Amino acid sequence: xxxxxxxxxxxxxxxxxxxxxxxxxxxxxxxxxxxxxxxxxxxxxxxxxxxxxxxxxxxxxxxxxxxxxxxxxxxxxxxxxxxxxxxxxxxxxxxxxxxxxxxxxxxxxxxxxxxxxxxxxxxxx
Numbered sequence: 259x260x261x262x263x264x265x266x267x268x269x270x271x272x273x274x275x276x277x278x279x280x281x282x283x284x285x286x287x288x289x290x291x292x293x294x295x296x297x298x299x300x301x302x303x304x305x306x307x308x309x310x311x312x313x314x315x316x317x318x319x320x321x322x323x324x325x326x327x328x329x330x331x332x333x334x335x336x337x338x339x340x341x342x343x344x345x346x347x348x349x350x351x352x353x354x355x356x357x358x359x360x361x362x363x364x365x366x367x368x369x370x371x372x373x374x375x376x377x378x379x380x381x382x383x
Contacts, residue, residue, distance in 0.1 A: 268332060268335040268336060269335075269375075270331055270332075270335055270372045270375050270376055270379070271328045271329065271330070271331035271332025271333070271334070271335055272328065272332060273328075273371070273372050273375075274324055274325075274327055274328030274331055274369070274372050275324075275325055275328035275329065275332070276328075277324060277328075277365070277368050277369065277372075278321050278322075278324035278325040278327075278328055279321075279325070281317075281320065281321040281324060281365060282318060282321030282322070282325075285314065285317040285318050285321060289314045289317065292310060292311060292314050293314065296311060296314075324369075327350075330346075331343070331346065331372070331376065334346070335379075340379075340380040340381075341380065343376045343377075343379060343380040344376065344377055344380035344381070346376060347372075347373050347374070347375075347376025347377035347380060348373075348377060350369060350372070350373040350376065351370070351373040351374065351377065353369075354366045354367075354369045354370050354373055
């Protein structure tokens with residue numbers, strides 16, 4: 259039996275990293291004027307009490323955290339950590355469902371595929 263049939267390919271973590279990159283690029287394009295104004299005001303304490311600046315900041319932070327998650331999942335895929343993948347997959351699935359309930363028009367839908375795959379692959383391994 260070949261290695262590709264014996265072990266699932268490592269795509270889930272990389273998919274999450276790709277979603278993260280798209281999310282961050284979207285933030286840079288959609289919120290460029292706000293980011294430019296924050297930079298013009300000096301980065302330190304540039305969010306202040308402005309809710310839009312706060313939202314933009316968290317939009318970028320979410321992309322960064324997704325990239326970290328994707329790197330961690332890629333390592334779990336590489337080392338075949340089934341139980342950890344299942345736990346992380348279930349947690350991510352719950353997180354996405356809550357995000358979809360709160361913001362149906364959002365990118366949370368994209369993360370359902372990696373979450374489900376993590377759960378499914380953990381059953382196979």
